[in-house]
Amino acid sequence: MPDDQASTQADRAGQPESTPSAGTAQGPTPSAGTAEGRAPTPPAGTAGSPVPPAGRPPLSATDLPTLGRPSAPPRKPTDNRPRDLIAGRIVRGGSGPCYGLVDENDREYALHGPDAGELPIGAFVTLRVAPRTDGVDCGPGxxxxxxTG
Known part of the structure; x- marks a missing residue:
């Protein structure tokens, strides 16, 4: 067998082939140090490396602390909200003085506010409120x- 045929058979037997010429349209070949198309592992101590640089401890040398189970419920409420503020969607609106509001817990309020101005239906509002002392009936709730002010 001539030398050219022997080298061609060696190439087919798993030996690396020579790099194609610039005019040949072939897919990318794996670069040195990679395994079949996978990116090379970055050297230790570089960004993206799973191994910290020499002489430097990893970012978290210990396990994160875990909170234990509470021994009893909290003594005070943990979500202290002002009692004079309500937030919700206007369900009966307009220029007033009576409005309807439904909060996030589906509680309905019948609000009276002669100086509140225009509150359009569907608007989400937060209002400062107080107990009503007049005898005005503003509907259900x-x-x-x-x-105001």
């Missing part, structure tokens, strides 16, 4: 007065 918990009666409250809108505090």
């Amino acid at each position: 918990i009666p409250l007065r809108i505090v």
